Amino acid sequence: MSNQRKRPTGEREEDDEEDDAEGIGQWERAYVDDRSWEALQEDESGLLRPIDTSAIYHAQYRRRLRMLSAAAAGTRIQKGLIRYLYIVIDFSRAAAETDFRPSRMAIMAKHVEAFIREFFDQNPLSQIGLVSIKNGIAHTLTDLGGSPESHIQALMGKLEAAGDSSLQNALELVHEHLNQIPSYGHREVLILYSALSTSDPGDIMETIQKCKKSRLRCSVIGLSAEMFICKHLCQETGGLYSVAVDEVHLKDLLLEHAPPPPAIAEFAISNLIKMGFPQRAAEGSMAICSCHKEVKIGAGYTCPRCKARVCELPTECTICGLTLVSSPHLARSYHHLFPIAPFDEVPTLASSNDPRRKLGKSCFGCQQSLLGAGNKPGPCVTCRKCKHYFCLDCDIYIHESLHNCPGCESIHRPKSVSLMEE
Amino acid sequence: MASVVSKLYSDDVSLLMLLLDTNPFFWDTTSTTFSQFLSHVLAFLNAVLGLNQLNQVVVIATGYSSCDYIYDSSLTSNVSSESRGTGMPALFGSLLEKLEDFIAKDEELSKEEEHVDKIASSLLSGSLSMALCYIQRVFRSGHLHPQPRILCLQGSPDAPEQYVAVMNSIFSAQRLMVPIDSCYIGTQNSAFLQQASYITGGVHHAPKQLDGLFQFLTTIFATDLHTRGFVQLPKPVGVDFRASCFCHKKTIDMGYVCSVCLSIFCEHHQKCSTCGSVFGQSKLDGASSSVNDRKRKAPDS
Numbered sequence: 001m002s003n004q005r006k007r008p009t010g011e012r013e014e015d016d017e018e019d020d021a022e023g024i025g026q027w028e029r030a031y032v033d034d035r036s037w038e039a040l041q042e043d044e045s046g047l048l049r050p051i052d053t054s055a056i057y058h059a060q061y062r063r064r065l066r067m068l069s070a071a072a073a074g075t076r077i078q079k080g081l082i083r084y085l086y087i088v089i090d091f092s093r094a095a096a097e098t099d100f101r102p103s104r105m106a107i108m109a110k111h112v113e114a115f116i117r118e119f120f121d122q123n124p125l126s127q128i129g130l131v132s133i134k135n136g137i138a139h140t141l142t143d144l145g146g147s148p149e150s151h152i153q154a155l156m157g158k159l160e161a162a163g164d165s166s167l168q169n170a171l172e173l174v175h176e177h178l179n180q181i182p183s184y185g186h187r188e189v190l191i192l193y194s195a196l197s198t199s200d201p202g203d204i205m206e207t208i209q210k211c212k213k214s215r216l217r218c219s220v221i222g223l224s225a226e227m228f229i230c231k232h233l234c235q236e237t238g239g240l241y242s243v244a245v246d247e248v249h250l251k252d253l254l255l256e257h258a259p260p261p262p263a264i265a266e267f268a269i270s271n272l273i274k275m276g277f278p279q280r281a282a283e284g285s286m287a288i289c290s291c292h293k294e295v296k297i298g299a300g301y302t303c304p305r306c307k308a309r310v311c312e313l314p315t316e317c318t319i320c321g322l323t324l325v326s327s328p329h330l331a332r333s334y335h336h337l338f339p340i341a342p343f344d345e346v347p348t349l350a351s352s353n354d355p356r357r358k359l360g361k362s363c364f365g366c367q368q369s370l371l372g373a374g375n376k377p378g379p380c381v382t383c384r385k386c387k388h389y390f391c392l393d394c395d396i397y398i399h400e401s402l403h404n405c406p407g408c409e410s411i412h413r414p415k416s417v418s419l420m421e422e
Numbered sequence: 423m424a425s426v427v428s429k430l431y432s433d434d435v436s437l438l439m440l441l442l443d444t445n446p447f448f449w450d451t452t453s454t455t456f457s458q459f460l461s462h463v464l465a466f467l468n469a470v471l472g473l474n475q476l477n478q479v480v481v482i483a484t485g486y487s488s489c490d491y492i493y494d495s496s497l498t499s500n501v502s503s504e505s506r507g508t509g510m511p512a513l514f515g516s517l518l519e520k521l522e523d524f525i526a527k528d529e530e531l532s533k534e535e536e537h538v539d540k541i542a543s544s545l546l547s548g549s550l551s552m553a554l555c556y557i558q559r560v561f562r563s564g565h566l567h568p569q570p571r572i573l574c575l576q577g578s579p580d581a582p583e584q585y586v587a588v589m590n591s592i593f594s595a596q597r598l599m600v601p602i603d604s605c606y607i608g609t610q611n612s613a614f615l616q617q618a619s620y621i622t623g624g625v626h627h628a629p630k631q632l633d634g635l636f637q638f639l640t641t642i643f644a645t646d647l648h649t650r651g652f653v654q655l656p657k658p659v660g661v662d663f664r665a666s667c668f669c670h671k672k673t674i675d676m677g678y679v680c681s682v683c684l685s686i687f688c689e690h691h692q693k694c695s696t697c698g699s700v701f702g703q704s705k706l707d708g709a710s711s712s713v714n715d716r717k718r719k720a721p722d723s
Contacts, residue, residue: 078682078697081681081682081684082681121597125684184681185681268681269702270680270681270682270694270699270700270701270702271681271701271702272678272679272680272681272687272690272691272694272701273678273679273680273681274676274677274678274679275676275677275678275679275686276675276676277663277664277665277674277675277676277677278675279662279663279664279675280660280661280663304675304676305676322676326663326665327663327664327665328589328592328593328617328621328663330665330679330684330686331585331586331589331593332589332593333684334586334589334590334684335586335590337683337684338586363555364552365551365552365555365556366552366555366556366558366559367491367494367556367559368559393558393559393562394555394558394559397554397555397558398551398555401594401597401598402551402554402555402590402591402594403590403594404547404551404587404590404591405551406489406548406551406552406555409489409545409547409548409551409584409587410488410489410490410545410548410549410551410552411487411488411545411548412486412487412488412531412532412545413583
């Protein structure tokens with residue numbers, strides 16, 4: 001959305017005065033929409049300071065964690081690690097609405113791109129496919145595949161909105177595709193729905209029952225308002241239904257679907273999948289790679305079964321069909337199987353004989369002082385197992401990104417404890 | 423993997439997190455003593471601090487039973503209370519004091535262990551996690567901060583029980599774009615450190631002779647991230663990414679992976695030993711679209 005071409009210098013003032021969504025610049029939007037002056041407060045001496053959001057942020061994070069751990073209820077919940085996910089994006093005329101700037105379409109595309117990258121980061125063995133709904137017909141943008149670049153290119157290729165939206169056609173198409181996948185995979189659909197209606201050729205309730213019987217987990221993220229049919233679909237198939245209120249909320253809702261959802265054990269048959277662990281080809285070796293059909297020199301991997309050369313991992317060998325992965329790809333999913341327990345909040349006591357004063361003067365992870373203003377103990381958390389104290393930011397970082405408690409890792413455990421026991 | 427692109431905040435200012443292996447069981451077996459090794463390391467730290475006025479060094483000791491922060495060059499309380507008169511610059515007086523205290527405490531904790539393992543390994547995952555928490559704190563402090571990197575000076579062999587924790591740290595470092603360099607001074611090859619340096623875009627080197635350690639450290643590991651684009655550093659040779667099977671621990675080319683828990687086996691099993699799922703059997707009562715032809719016992723109704 002370039003504003004420069006709409007603004008020859010003489011007309012600049014006119015454009016500023018119009019309250020036109022197309023005409024105002026990016027910097028002006030921050031004042032019209034965000035009202036950044038409301039985020040300032042006065043402190044005791046009358047000086048301005050921004051609202052301290054770290055406590056709010058941490059409280060939000062604790063709520064999220066409590067919801068997740070309440071759902072897990074202390075038991076090790078099985079997660080669907082090998083996922084086959086179809087993302088259905090609604091490109092009907094409702095997607096051209098500009099309540100999300102610059103348009104719902106553009107924002108959806110931007111966040112779906114970020115979601116795809118995050119998805120493959122957290123689920124390296126899974127595959128994504130893209131479906132779009134336009135003019136009442138569902139089209140397959142890309143087939144199921146494991147490489148993020150091809151999906152993103154196909155998505156960004158054609159961004160145009162037209163016609164009606166049809167939920168049933170999309171579900172039928174996805175159902176057809178997902179029937180062909182191996183039985184150990186988890187079938188999922190994520191629908192980004194901006195329309196408020198659906199024009200279907202038949203009975204959508206039948207389609208929903210069909211999806212339920214095929215163990216397809218459908219989740220919907222609405223961009224306009226809550227719809228009964230979407231809610232019914234998600235309830236029947238066991239998915240999540242949420243409606244985004246603004247851009248930031250949409251991003252959060254999308255990224256909630258990146259980590260593997262709790263899996264119902266009966267939905268996927270557990271199986272031993274044959275996989276190959278290729279070695280890197282020697283530097284300077286020449287071969288014709290099987291994915292691009294060109295001569296490549298040096299970096300690449302050799303399939304252990306048919307000795308064909310592939311360029312990147314994880315992938316399926318185009319010659320013999322063997323799934324090729326490297327051990328770090330499997331290791332990326334191990335933290336879902338061995339999650340760390342949430343830390344406990346330490347109540348801030350004002351009494352001077354607080355035992356923590358001796359032990360927890362600084363965060364064990366980052367050495368930041370845990371004392372708040374005036375040498376009083378500030379808010380902090382503690383790990384149940386190793387009893388070390390951590391600051392709030394380390395708490396968030398450890399649980400969301402690192403997945404290791406530094407205190408528990410710094411204790412020597414005798415070798416009799418095996419890797420898989422907790 | 424391509425080497426790390428430097429963030430453009432401050433061009434060549436670096437924060438070096440040094441993870442020092444103090445495992446006494448390892449240092450018992452080497453010809454170089456720990457104090458000789460330490461003199462190389464201290465000279466190297468001096469060199470790094472001398473390269474740029476704003477450079478920062480943090481030392482974390484990786485012990486046998488515990489890990490702890492030893493030295494932080496940005497703290498102003500680094501002047502040691504008593505002058506030692508040993509010729510060591512006062513700059514590192516507090517480092518040596520804290521290191522002595524740490525080793526004494528580590529020894530006490532190790533005495534409580536009943537059995538001594540044949541292959542004694544140190545707690546690499548603990549010090550890596552602590553280093554990453556500190557780096558995360560530096561990132562939070564605003565726009566102007568030095569570019570962090572981690573250097574592991576490790577001699578103890580890899581501990582298989584730390585595999586998951588070390589891989590978690592490596593992936594987190596990759597996301598933060600923090601390279602993990604590793605200098606391995608032990609006898610066997612360390613697969614963990616090779617993978618860490620490869621995945622995060624750092625440098626891995628295993629010098630053969632410890633007498634010249636200072637030269638290796640200053641020529642390979644002292645360069646900051648921006649300068650690495652112009653310097654020829656040792657390239658990764660033959661990083662082995664093959665997995666080892668859970669049943670025999672041997673490295674395999676092709677294997678079977680359980681779809682539920684992702685454990686790796688070298689031969690076909692009926693049941694997964696990790697998660698207990700039975701393979702190839704549908705638990706649903708109704709026929710699924712990919713039903714097997716096995717006979718299943720129908721419950722008597």
